[in-house]
Amino acid sequence: MFDRDSAPKILSEDNLDAIHEHAMQILEEIGMDVIHEPARDLLAKEGQKIDGERVRFDRGWIAERVAQAPSSFTLRARNPERSVVIGGGTPVLTNVGGPPFCSDLDNGRRSGTIEDHVRLVQLTQAAGALTCVQSGAVEPVELPVETRSLDMDYSVLRWTDKPFTGYGTSGAKSVDAIEMARIACGGTDVVGDDPVTMIIINPNSPLIWDTRMADALMRTAAQNQPTVITPFLLAGATSPVSVAGALAIQVAEALSGVAIAQSVRPGAPCLYGSFFTATDMRTGSPAFGTPESVIGILAGAQVARRYGLPFRGGGGLASANSVDGQAAAETQNMLWATMLAGTDFVLHAAGWLEGGLCASYEKLALDLELLSIFAKLREGIGFSEEEFGFDALAEVGPGGLFLGSPHTMKHFKEWLYMSPLFQTPDFATWESMESLTVADRANVAWKQLLEGYEDPGLDPAIDEELREYMDKRKADPPEPED
Amino acid sequence: MFDRDSAPKILSEDNLDAIHEHAMQILEEIGMDVIHEPARDLLAKEGQKIDGERVRFDRGWIAERVAQAPSSFTLRARNPERSVVIGGGTPVLTNVGGPPFCSDLDNGRRSGTIEDHVRLVQLTQAAGALTCVQSGAVEPVELPVETRSLDMDYSVLRWTDKPFTGYGTSGAKSVDAIEMARIACGGTDVVGDDPVTMIIINPNSPLIWDTRMADALMRTAAQNQPTVITPFLLAGATSPVSVAGALAIQVAEALSGVAIAQSVRPGAPCLYGSFFTATDMRTGSPAFGTPESVIGILAGAQVARRYGLPFRGGGGLASANSVDGQAAAETQNMLWATMLAGTDFVLHAAGWLEGGLCASYEKLALDLELLSIFAKLREGIGFSEEEFGFDALAEVGPGGLFLGSPHTMKHFKEWLYMSPLFQTPDFATWESMESLTVADRANVAWKQLLEGYEDPGLDPAIDEELREYMDKRKADPPEPED
Numbered sequence: 017m018f019d020r021d022s023a024p025k026i027l028s029e030d031n032l033d034a035i036h037e038h039a040m041q042i043l044e045e046i047g048m049d050v051i052h053e054p055a056r057d058l059l060a061k062e063g064q065k066i067d068g069e070r071v072r073f074d075r076g077w078i079a080e081r082v083a084q085a086p087s088s089f090t091l092r093a094r095n096p097e098r099s100v101v102i103g104g105g106t107p108v109l110t111n112v113g114g115p116p117f118c119s120d121l122d123n124g125r126r127s128g129t130i131e132d133h134v135r136l137v138q139l140t141q142a143a144g145a146l147t148c149v150q151s152g153a154v155e156p157v158e159l160p161v162e163t164r165s166l167d168m169d170y171s172v173l174r175w176t177d178k179p180f181t182g183y184g185t186s187g188a189k190s191v192d193a194i195e196m197a198r199i200a201c202g203g204t205d206v207v208g209d210d211p212v213t214m215i216i217i218n219p220n221s222p223l224i225w226d227t228r229m230a231d232a233l234m235r236t237a238a239q240n241q242p243t244v245i246t247p248f249l250l251a252g253a254t255s256p257v258s259v260a261g262a263l264a265i266q267v268a269e270a271l272s273g274v275a276i277a278q279s280v281r282p283g284a285p286c287l288y289g290s291f292f293t294a295t296d297m298r299t300g301s302p303a304f305g306t307p308e309s310v311i312g313i314l315a316g317a318q319v320a321r322r323y324g325l326p327f328r329g330g331g332g333l334a335s336a337n338s339v340d341g342q343a344a345a346e347t348q349n350m351l352w353a354t355m356l357a358g359t360d361f362v363l364h365a366a367g368w369l370e371g372g373l374c375a376s377y378e379k380l381a382l383d384l385e386l387l388s389i390f391a392k393l394r395e396g397i398g399f400s401e402e403e404f405g406f407d408a409l410a411e412v413g414p415g416g417l418f419l420g421s422p423h424t425m426k427h428f429k430e431w432l433y434m435s436p437l438f439q440t441p442d443f444a445t446w447e448s449m450e451s452l453t454v455a456d457r458a459n460v461a462w463k464q465l466l467e468g469y470e471d472p473g474l475d476p477a478i479d480e481e482l483r484e485y486m487d488k489r490k491a492d493p494p495e496p497e498d
Numbered sequence: 499m500f501d502r503d504s505a506p507k508i509l510s511e512d513n514l515d516a517i518h519e520h521a522m523q524i525l526e527e528i529g530m531d532v533i534h535e536p537a538r539d540l541l542a543k544e545g546q547k548i549d550g551e552r553v554r555f556d557r558g559w560i561a562e563r564v565a566q567a568p569s570s571f572t573l574r575a576r577n578p579e580r581s582v583v584i585g586g587g588t589p590v591l592t593n594v595g596g597p598p599f600c601s602d603l604d605n606g607r608r609s610g611t612i613e614d615h616v617r618l619v620q621l622t623q624a625a626g627a628l629t630c631v632q633s634g635a636v637e638p639v640e641l642p643v644e645t646r647s648l649d650m651d652y653s654v655l656r657w658t659d660k661p662f663t664g665y666g667t668s669g670a671k672s673v674d675a676i677e678m679a680r681i682a683c684g685g686t687d688v689v690g691d692d693p694v695t696m697i698i699i700n701p702n703s704p705l706i707w708d709t710r711m712a713d714a715l716m717r718t719a720a721q722n723q724p725t726v727i728t729p730f731l732l733a734g735a736t737s738p739v740s741v742a743g744a745l746a747i748q749v750a751e752a753l754s755g756v757a758i759a760q761s762v763r764p765g766a767p768c769l770y771g772s773f774f775t776a777t778d779m780r781t782g783s784p785a786f787g788t789p790e791s792v793i794g795i796l797a798g799a800q801v802a803r804r805y806g807l808p809f810r811g812g813g814g815l816a817s818a819n820s821v822d823g824q825a826a827a828e829t830q831n832m833l834w835a836t837m838l839a840g841t842d843f844v845l846h847a848a849g850w851l852e853g854g855l856c857a858s859y860e861k862l863a864l865d866l867e868l869l870s871i872f873a874k875l876r877e878g879i880g881f882s883e884e885e886f887g888f889d890a891l892a893e894v895g896p897g898g899l900f901l902g903s904p905h906t907m908k909h910f911k912e913w914l915y916m917s918p919l920f921q922t923p924d925f926a927t928w929e930s931m932e933s934l935t936v937a938d939r940a941n942v943a944w945k946q947l948l949e950g951y952e953d954p955g956l957d958p959a960i961d962e963e964l965r966e967y968m969d970k971r972k973a974d975p976p977e978p979e980d
Contacts, residue, residue, distance in 0.1 A: 223895070303916070342919070
């Protein structure tokens with residue numbers, strides 16, 4: 017369970033063909049607006065049809081270029097023992113990223129600060145279930161918007177030694193993330209142009225490559241760093257109000273991005289990303305954990321595999337505004353689909369609330385618990401003679417009790433999963449303990465996790481070099497559109 | 499997805515062989531205590547080894563008898579249009595059963611009453627997701643324990659016309675449920691000995707067939723009514739503290755029950771039931787939604803199929819004491835496993851809280867919403883040209899918005915799933931609406947569902963006959979052990 021081979025096949029081969037055919041029709045007949053001259057120049061050189069900003073693509077060229085992208089690659093961490101393989105059969109999981117707000121039960125909901133960013137990054141370092149750290153865990157809104165990505169990226173590279181997903185909302189910021197990651201890994205003498213960070217690339221759906229993203233895509237690929245090309249498709253808003261219609265656009269946009277990246281640098285790692293769900297027509301907001309989002313993840317993974325690309329999708333996404341039953345139910349729908357799909361890279365696996373507008377400390381603790389259960393499920397079942405326990409059964413015999421038996425006492429700590437968050441007191445005991453909900457216990461859990469955080473340390477010379485890089489960039493911040 | 503063929507194969511053929519081998523070793527070498535003389539007499543006649551109360555079974559006989567049980571059958575409802583096939587590829591789902599307590603947000607937690615039983619039964623009738631009604635939705639503790647099963651069974655047969663799972667905690671009560679179901683269906687002239695109710699049979703684990711359950715098993719099978727033979731195995735309490743050990747006992751107990759039923763009446767329907775989870779060693783209570791319970795459901799389904807028997811397992815089970823994130827997370831783990839396993843019959847699909855000690859009205863509404871999402875997922879995706887929406891995309895073009903487009907307006911109500919329970923207001927709006935949690939909204943939802951309940955009516959002559967049967971039995975209640 018939870019690997020590619022056993023992922024549910026919700027699309028037939030005919031469905032996959034139909035999606036491909038419609039995607040190619042979109043690229044050939046409608047095309048995309050590419051609002052970035054260097055990208056249009058590149059595409060012209062590659063023989064694509066340019067008409068003003070509109071570019072129409074050739075399906076043969078798309079196929080040829082997409083075939084050049086690797087199906088897996090290693091993402092180096094500054095601590096080489098923590099490097100991960102993307103597309104290697106184990107999902108790589110990150111913390112939430114992007115919210116302007118954060119919240120915890122003690123201090124309520126508030127704008128993010130750099131202090132919160134550092135804390136969320138440290139929690140991610142401490143959390144065994146998370147194997148990659150995403151910069152931008154919360155926006156430090158007190159810092160200048162032009163340069164705060166440097167502070168966020170630095171806080172990941174300083175306080176964690178796990179692999180790093182950079183804050184790459186423009187070409188310049190992507191390059192900063194790459195440069196700083198290379199410094200943290202010991203410089204290009206050590207890492208060459210090996211992948212050291214990943215940059216999320218969202219086309220402006222439907223069917224636009226805008227300046228920032230096209231620039232980020234090209235500059236990241238040029239450095240052989242992985243791009244996570246993820247159309248953001250909301251059925252009924254940025255795509256037709258149907259799964260099929262969204263999948264066709266997703267393939268069109270994602271493959272056009274992969275083809276551009278491969279034209280810049282053949283062999284540069286690219287992920288096929290899916291971020292698709294339904295629009296709640298009552299509010300106009302995205303609704304997570306819906307049937308559409310579950311299908312979107314499972315279908316997206318199948319499509320990615322058809323093109324031989326690692327798959328990014330899913331995560332612990334929820335629309336709920338508090339850590340209640342809605343939050344858990346939505347998140348579980350997303351995580352079950354994510355795990356069943358054998359997803360390779362999972363952004364926002366923990367801490368996401370309010371449709372991504374808020375990084376919740378309690379939600380993070382809840383999600384980590386859910387991820388631990390999936391990790392346990394991935395381990396599977398043991399079938400040793402000791403586990404069958406025939407002799408123990410013969411000893412207790414019919415009507416006997418295993419509670420307190422030597423076999424139980426010997427093995428329960430190793431074999432039984434006992435959740436720190438999900439508890440089972442009887443109702444009277446629970447009431448006498450102030451009727452705590454799981455959100456209350458999660459409040460205790462994240463504080464304990466933070467207390468257990470250990471600074472991985474950083475070579476002072478490297479730290480100095482990172483700070484110098486930041487200072488230099490802050491003295492000469494990039495243009496807003498750069 | 500969600501059918502037998504695509505169910506995750508978490509057990510290899512070798513695993514299945516090892517489980518079978520250990521189960522047969524248990525039946526042959528340890529045996530079971532059968533504390534019911536008619537059952538021992540039957541088993542002696544069948545050539546099994548009797549040593550006092552201990553019976554040791556022959557694996558060849560077990561295999562022969564188990565092969566006589568059908569792999570599917572129709573359970574008749576008093577309204578024939580609502581009859582269901584058990585083992586036909588669609589999960590048949592019931593309300594919660596068995597709790598002594600019930601709760602709702604208005605009146606809190608309290609002992610069950612017959613009024614609550616009727617209300618829960620009416621909610622089950624009104625709930626489209628539930629296709630079978632379980633008697634015993636809550637224990638009406640104000641009624642005499644000897645005869646209250648009659649009142650509960652009557653309330654199902656009077657207020658619903660869906661198929662019926664009887665309250666069969668003893669042989670006499672099972673016969674009552676069968677007799678009353680036959681009356682409700684129009685009598686034996688109409689239904690003959692077709693299945694009209696199902697009786698849950700729990701061996702006294704480990705390895706005991708006690709008087710009540712052996713008697714219920716034999717008398718139910720004698721009438722050709724389905725038995726749902728379900729060992730209640732808690733790792734570390736009634737079974738070794740391991741999945742493998744529990745599965746071996748589960749097979750031993752379940753197959754011995756099926757073999758007894760087939761000896762009484764070859765061809766009588768039997769379900770292979772799984773109710774397995776871990777014991778929380780901190781409290782001694784069963785813990786639901788754990789990795790062990792997920793694996794138990796998926797493995798149990800595979801084992802049942804190996805023996806050609808319909809599978810009962812899973813449900814909306816949770817240990818949580820309130821309708822919080824724990825309740826939803828645990829329930830989702832159980833329901834995802836239940837649906838992935840292609841489970842044929844799902845008891846306790848909605849309303850279960852506190853490890854089964856409490857029937858919660860709000861939990862019922864939450865579970866119904868989760869079940870609706872699974873139903874939507876079962877439907878799959880459409881790939882018509884209209885769904886691909888190429889023309890709509892060509893019309894809005896790059897950067898266009900589908901919100902409000904003719905294609906969206908035409909289709910969103912049919913194609914989009916919008917949950918009444920899971921809402922997506924922005925945080926400020928949500929706060930201004932009293933920061934309602936999903937439990938609060940579920941409180942509104944179950945009341946709306948109850949308001950929408952329609953009495954299916956019952957032929958006054960049949961109603962009279964049911965009441966006469968009850969009165970007769972109440973005047974001469976069965977012995978406690980009968």
